[in-house]
Amino acid sequence: MESSPGGSEVSGGRIDDLLARTAGGDRDAFEALYHDTCGKLFGICLKVLADRAEAEDVLQEVYVTVWNKAAQFDAGRARALTWLGSIARNRAIDRLRALPAPATRAAIDVAETVRDPSPSPAAQADATTERVRLDDCLDQLEPRRRSLIRTAFFDGATYEELATRSGSPLGSVKSWIRRGLMQLKACLEQ
Numbered sequence: 476m477e478s479s480p481g482g483s484e485v486s487g488g489r490i491d492d493l494l495a496r497t498a499g500g501d502r503d504a505f506e507a508l509y510h511d512t513c514g515k516l517f518g519i520c521l522k523v524l525a526d527r528a529e530a531e532d533v534l535q536e537v538y539v540t541v542w543n544k545a546a547q548f549d550a551g552r553a554r555a556l557t558w559l560g561s562i563a564r565n566r567a568i569d570r571l572r573a574l575p576a577p578a579t580r581a582a583i584d585v586a587e588t589v590r591d592p593s594p595s596p597a598a599q600a601d602a603t604t605e606r607v608r609l610d611d612c613l614d615q616l617e618p619r620r621r622s623l624i625r626t627a628f629f630d631g632a633t634y635e636e637l638a639t640r641s642g643s644p645l646g647s648v649k650s651w652i653r654r655g656l657m658q659l660k661a662c663l664e665q
Contacts, residue, residue: 490555498545505545509538512556516563523567524574533570537563612662620655627652 490511496504516537520530540562548558594602613621623641626632634652638645 490559491550494541494545494548494555494559497542498548505538505542508541512559513538515556516559519560519563520567523564524571529570529574530567533566534563537566540566608663609659612659615662616655616658620651620658623648623652624655624659 490508493504493508493511497508513534517530517534520533520537521527524530524533537559541559548555553561613625616624619641623637626640627634627637632640634645634649637652638648641648643651
C-alpha cells in the first residue's frame with residue numbers, strides 16, 4: 476500500500492491500473508490518478524524546489540508528461556508511483572537548475588507543512604458507507620419513484636421538468652417524490 480495525498484492508503488495496483496488506463500486515453504482514469512498521486516508528487520516537487528509557485532508549475536508539467544508518456548511505463552521495471560515520482564523529481568531538478576539564484580531556496584522541511592484539502596481516510600470510508608446505504612435504499616423504491624428522485628436530486632431537475640418529461644400531472648409527480656422520500660428516510664433510519 477502507498478500513501479495518497481491525504482495520508483490515506485492507495486494500493487499500488489490501483490495506481491498501476493489507473494496509469495494503464497491513462498495510457499489508453501481514459502480521461503477519467505487520468506483524473507483519478509491525479510487525485511490519488513498529486514499530493515505525493517507535489518511534495519516531491521516542493522522538497523526539491525522549496526518554492527510553492529515553482530513546484531505547482533512543475534507539477535502541471537509532470538502530469539502533462541504523464542498523459543503523453545503513460546504508455547512508456549513498464550511495470551516490470553518499477554512500480555507506477557515510483558515511476559511518477561521519478562518524473563516529478565527529474566522535472567523539479569531540471570527547473571531548479573534553470574533557476575537564476577540558489578539563495579532563493581527555502582528549507583526542505585517546508586514540504587512537511589503542506590496540507591491536502593481532500594477528505595481524510597475516515598471521512599472517505601464514511602462517505603462510501605453512506606453511499607452504499609443510499610443506493611441500497613433507492614433500489615428498494617418503486618422504479619418510477621426511484622427515477623424521479625434520482626433525476627430531481629442528482630440531475631437537478633425541477634418538479635415541472637419532471638412532470639413534462641414523464642407526461643404526468645405536476646401534483647402526481649410531487650406526491651410520488653414526497654412518498655419516495657418518506658420511504659427513503661425510513662429505510663436510512665433503520
